[in-house]
Amino acid sequence: MIVAEQKPLEEIRSMIAAYGRVLLLGCGTCVTVCNAGGEREVSFLRHALQLAHMKNGDGSHEFSEFTLKRQCDPEFLALLSGRTEEVDAVLSLACGIGVQAMAEHFPDLPVLPAVNTTFLGVADGQGAWDERCSACGECHLEDTGGICPVTRCTKGILNGPCAGTKNGKCEASKEMDCAWVAIYQRLERLGQLDRMSRYHPPRNFQVVPRPRRIVVRTAPGSGEENG
Amino acid sequence: MSNSVSHPGMVRQCGSLDHSLIPPCQTACPLHMDIREYVDLVAQGKTMEALQIIRGGNPFPSICAYVCTHPCEESCRRGQVDNPVSIRALKRFAVEFGGDRMVQAEAETTQPEKVAIVGSGPAGLACAYYLRRRGYPVTVFEAHSAIGGMLRVGIPQYRLPREVLDVEVKRLIQMGVEIRTETRVVLLDLLFELGYKAIFLTIGAHQSLRLGITGDESPGVIDGATFLREVNLGLKPSLGRKVAVVGGGNVAIDAARTAARLGARTVRILYRRSRTEMPADPGEIEQALAEGVRIKYLVAPTKIRREDRHLVVTSVRIKLGEPDASGRSRPVPVDGSEYEERYDVLITAIGQAPQAPGDFNVRIGKGSTIQVDPVTLTTNRNGVFAGGDAVTGPATVTEALAAGRLAAYRIDDYLRHRYPTGTATRQILPGDLKVETVEAIKKLERRIPEVLTPQERKKAFEPVELVYDWETAVAEARRCLRCGVGAEILSQERCATCLTCLRVCPYHVPYLDGKGDIQIPADQCQACGICVAECPARVIVLRSLADRRSIDEELEHVLGGMAGSKVKPPILGFCCQYGLYGTGALARLWRETGAGTWIVPVLCVAKVESEHILRAFEKGAEGVFIAGCGEQCSRENTAFYVNQRATRVRKVLQAISLEPERLQTFFPNEQDLAAEMDRFTEAVGGYYLASVMAKEVKQ
Numbered sequence: 001m002i003v004a005e006q007k008p009l010e011e012i013r014s015m016i017a018a019y020g021r022v023l024l025l026g027c028g029t030c031v032t033v034c035n036a037g038g039e040r041e042v043s044f045l046r047h048a049l050q051l052a053h054m055k056n057g058d059g060s061h062e063f064s065e066f067t068l069k070r071q072c073d074p075e076f077l078a079l080l081s082g083r084t085e086e087v088d089a090v091l092s093l094a095c096g097i098g099v100q101a102m103a104e105h106f107p108d109l110p111v112l113p114a115v116n117t118t119f120l121g122v123a124d125g126q127g128a129w130d131e132r133c134s135a136c137g138e139c140h141l142e143d144t145g146g147i148c149p150v151t152r153c154t155k156g157i158l159n160g161p162c163a164g165t166k167n168g169k170c171e172a173s174k175e176m177d178c179a180w181v182a183i184y185q186r187l188e189r190l191g192q193l194d195r196m197s198r199y200h201p202p203r204n205f206q207v208v209p210r211p212r213r214i215v216v217r218t219a220p221g222s223g224e225e226n227g
Numbered sequence: 228m229s230n231s232v233s234h235p236g237m238v239r240q241c242g243s244l245d246h247s248l249i250p251p252c253q254t255a256c257p258l259h260m261d262i263r264e265y266v267d268l269v270a271q272g273k274t275m276e277a278l279q280i281i282r283g284g285n286p287f288p289s290i291c292a293y294v295c296t297h298p299c300e301e302s303c304r305r306g307q308v309d310n311p312v313s314i315r316a317l318k319r320f321a322v323e324f325g326g327d328r329m330v331q332a333e334a335e336t337t338q339p340e341k342v343a344i345v346g347s348g349p350a351g352l353a354c355a356y357y358l359r360r361r362g363y364p365v366t367v368f369e370a371h372s373a374i375g376g377m378l379r380v381g382i383p384q385y386r387l388p389r390e391v392l393d394v395e396v397k398r399l400i401q402m403g404v405e406i407r408t409e410t411r412v413v414l415l416d417l418l419f420e421l422g423y424k425a426i427f428l429t430i431g432a433h434q435s436l437r438l439g440i441t442g443d444e445s446p447g448v449i450d451g452a453t454f455l456r457e458v459n460l461g462l463k464p465s466l467g468r469k470v471a472v473v474g475g476g477n478v479a480i481d482a483a484r485t486a487a488r489l490g491a492r493t494v495r496i497l498y499r500r501s502r503t504e505m506p507a508d509p510g511e512i513e514q515a516l517a518e519g520v521r522i523k524y525l526v527a528p529t530k531i532r533r534e535d536r537h538l539v540v541t542s543v544r545i546k547l548g549e550p551d552a553s554g555r556s557r558p559v560p561v562d563g564s565e566y567e568e569r570y571d572v573l574i575t576a577i578g579q580a581p582q583a584p585g586d587f588n589v590r591i592g593k594g595s596t597i598q599v600d601p602v603t604l605t606t607n608r609n610g611v612f613a614g615g616d617a618v619t620g621p622a623t624v625t626e627a628l629a630a631g632r633l634a635a636y637r638i639d640d641y642l643r644h645r646y647p648t649g650t651a652t653r654q655i656l657p658g659d660l661k662v663e664t665v666e667a668i669k670k671l672e673r674r675i676p677e678v679l680t681p682q683e684r685k686k687a688f689e690p691v692e693l694v695y696d697w698e699t700a701v702a703e704a705r706r707c708l709r710c711g712v713g714a715e716i717l718s719q720e721r722c723a724t725c726l727t728c729l730r731v732c733p734y735h736v737p738y739l740d741g742k743g744d745i746q747i748p749a750d751q752c753q754a755c756g757i758c759v760a761e762c763p764a765r766v767i768v769l770r771s772l773a774d775r776r777s778i779d780e781e782l783e784h785v786l787g788g789m790a791g792s793k794v795k796p797p798i799l800g801f802c803c804q805y806g807l808y809g810t811g812a813l814a815r816l817w818r819e820t821g822a823g824t825w826i827v828p829v830l831c832v833a834k835v836e837s838e839h840i841l842r843a844f845e846k847g848a849e850g851v852f853i854a855g856c857g858e859q860c861s862r863e864n865t866a867f868y869v870n871q872r873a874t875r876v877r878k879v880l881q882a883i884s885l886e887p888e889r890l891q892t893f894f895p896n897e898q899d900l901a902a903e904m905d906r907f908t909e910a911v912g913g914y915y916l917a918s919v920m921a922k923e924v925k926q
Contacts (some may be wrong), residue, residue, distance in 0.1 A: 008882065009879060009882040009883065010882055028721065028723055028764060029723060032723040032725060032763045032764050033723050033724075033725035033726075033763070034725075035725075035727075035763050038723060038725075038763035038764050038765075039721075039763070039764050039765045039766075040762065040763045040764070040765050040836075040838075041763065043765070043838050044837055044838055044841065047838050047841035047842055047845060048841055048879045048882075048883075050841075050845050051841055051844050051845040051879065051883065052879075052882070052883040054845055055883055055884075055885060056883060056884075067764075069721075123726070125730060126727065126730035126731060
């Protein structure tokens with residue numbers, strides 16, 4: 001899941017300072033789950049902004065709020081018709097994908113990000129999340145016992161551990177588990193320790209041409225073929 | 228996609244239907260009283276409001292407060308956790324402290340048809356009450372000299388003080404019910420000739436069953452109903468020193484305890500089964516034993532002989548056999564176990580039956596009961612209805628009241644030429660609490676009202692049970708689990724399945740079903756409201772409409788008042804209404820904090836959302852506090868979540884250069900509340916002054 005966190009109130013306030021009528025737009029999927037931009041956060045942020053402007057009296061704002069199920073698909077964005085015409089800017093609480101999809105869909109409307117899209121991660125109980133995937137595009141979790149060294153090893157090395165591992169912790173931080181020790185223990189459990197001796201050639205650190213694109217199905221007449 | 232707040236009023240669009248379910252107590256109550264509601268009001272110390280709810284579902288709550296056999300308590304799910312809520316005692320508290328005696332009853336005659344009620348027992352009086360409320364002229368005919376039926380002549384005074392009954396009767400007369408005592412109705416046709424358009428027969432079951440053994444008509448053998456009637460009508464039958472009571476029901480217990488009060492030296496109950504099978508109320512049995520009544524189980528008299536002014540009673544020992552049709556073990560006499568005992572008086576209390584005069588010409592069924600259609604309560608005769616013990620055989624007061632009310636409605640239908648209509652629209656809450664839910668629920672000791680000491684009791688016919696004091700009543704009422712008004716997911720469509728509810732629930736109630744959807748089973752939810760205030764999609768709501776809206780509405784109401792006030796600086800407090808906190812300690816505190824403090828009453832601070840707090844500041848509050856009931860709280864983790872939300876709001880305050888100390892949470896037991904509050908108001912005053920001066924400098 002995409003994990004994001006709300007920007008500091010100060011940053012958001014300076015971002016919207018130039019706009020009078022602002023639509024706070026929540027997203028009902030990932031950012032709702034990670035408590036950053038669902039319907040409750042939209043409401044919370046709106047009240048916080050209103051309070052800020054009431055107390056500090058800098059300019060006048062008029063806020064409206066709405067939450068879509070997803071901001072990353074144009075079909076959902078079409079549901080906003082009637083709400084976007086009367087605002088000067090949209091403050092999107094969706095991840096960076098949602099913000100961009102919005103900007104693309106409404107070319108004449110400033111779309112501002114209210115959250116920092118942080119990582120792809122997993123929940124650790126209530127209210128905490130850990131990064132798990134770097135979306136590198138070259139998955140080798142089958143060799144590493146389902147533990148990603150690219151994300152969870154500070155150095156991101158494919159043939160670990162390095163000499164900086166100590167008592168299962170990383171030299172970069174005593175709080176952090178060494179991903180390669182975890183991989184070793186996991187492979188031992190699975191009876192696959194032989195995979196530890198397998199050599200992975202260095203990752204391709206050449207600049208991957210971006211943005212990347214995946215085509216799984218094509219629509220008739222799109223002029224594109226399956227990738 | 229979700230449609231959220233339409234305006235800053237924060238009153239959410241979340242469906243207008245009340246989805247609360249009928250709790251087991253209400254289902255068990257013959258009158259289907261809204262027990263959950265009035266117990267909750269008692270927990271808030273709102274006795275008058277509680278009484279209002281009680282009176283809405285019960286014509287004579289003061290009577291039920293004394294004598295109801297409280298089937299509600301048997302079905303109370305608190306009993307699955309520790310012990311049931313003492314519902315009847317709480318009703319008694321609400322009746323006494325809510326001012327039931329002051330309630331005036333009035334009724335206007337709007338219908339032309341006169342109705343005759345034959346018998347003035349609970350069923351008859353209830354029927355009269357509801358018919359009057361529907362505008363019919365009503366006459367009650369009573370054969371005895373006093374009104375009340377079994378309430379008057381059956382139930383001993385120590386269980387139902389007669390002034391309680393007299394108040395209710397007076398109220399009926401105030402409502403315009405015509406009462407004719409010492410008028411035995413012998414012919415129904417006569418009533419029709421007198422112009423009555425409908426008749427309700429509620430003649431009770433006053434005929435005691437006979438033992439059917441040799442000598443059961445000897446002098447010195449008296450039946451329980453007659454004995455109690457004589458005592459209750461002011462006679463003092465001479466009992467001698469040794470009294471035996473045969474039977475195991477409430478009448479047997481009543482007779483035994485009455486005999487003890489009349490001065491009998493020894494009173495012994497002879498019962499043919501064991502304690503577990505005894506149909507009498509366990510509490511009453513306990514009280515009888517405490518008063519010195521002795522109970523001999525597994526014996527049955529077989530022969531009575533009169534011998535020099537005593538009774539020689541031959542009894543046989545009993546062993547219990549296979550269960551019979553009633554589900555209880557069948558008593559089997561043990562051969563050769565006969566023994567003799569001497570008594571002065573023997574009271575039989577082995578059951579009673581109705582005795583309808585043959586001239587009534589109504590069809591009689593099993594056990595001499597009057598046969599009626601169970602839905603319409605009509606007998607075989609046109610315009611003649613029947614109910615109460617006369618139809619069911621001996622039953623409880625509350626059942627009789629329910630029968631009387633039903634009869635009134637059906638007589639109304641009959642006279643208005645309507646078909647009876649059903650009224651139930653809400654669903655009944657099914658199921659028991661699961662083990663893991665029970666484990667998570669805080670155990671709270673059941674408070675039982677105090678009783679007079681056995682010595683004091685035996686001296687007189689004063690009511691044995693005392694009424695709760697305020698503190699105890701509130702504490703007891705807070706034990707209610709509020710079954711059936713918990714949280715529900717308003718729309719699976721809008722649910723992000725983020726699992727927040729599953730993770731924050733202190734009772735492990737929400738779960739993922741096989742399809743991967745979150746379910747919050749209504750029969751397990753404890754209605755604490757934590758998930759409602761935490762749900763990131765704001766898709767969880769409380770089932771009851773009132774609960775759902777209360778904080779939003781109260782907050783807007785208070786903010787409106789605050790905006791119009793000139794007293795500065797305004798401070799707003801979200802205050803728990805439960806327990807003494809909302810009614811006693813805190814009420815005093817509010818007064819002490821003086822003008823400028825505005826209170827939003829909340830039913831558990833766990834339901835206060837971060838947005839509510841922000842909104843209070845936004846609308847001009849210079850300080851906000853949240854006061855929960857701390858360790859008194861009957862729910863789990865409420866203070867934790869309130870503090871967590873407060874921390875987040877404080878960060879916002881800080882970000883806009885407001886002192887985070889302007890938001891404070893109070894949970895007594897940790898703090899000296901009064902001193903803390905003083906410090907808080909003083910600090911807010913300081914912040915306010917500073918900000919005003921800063922503004923002036925700016926200008």
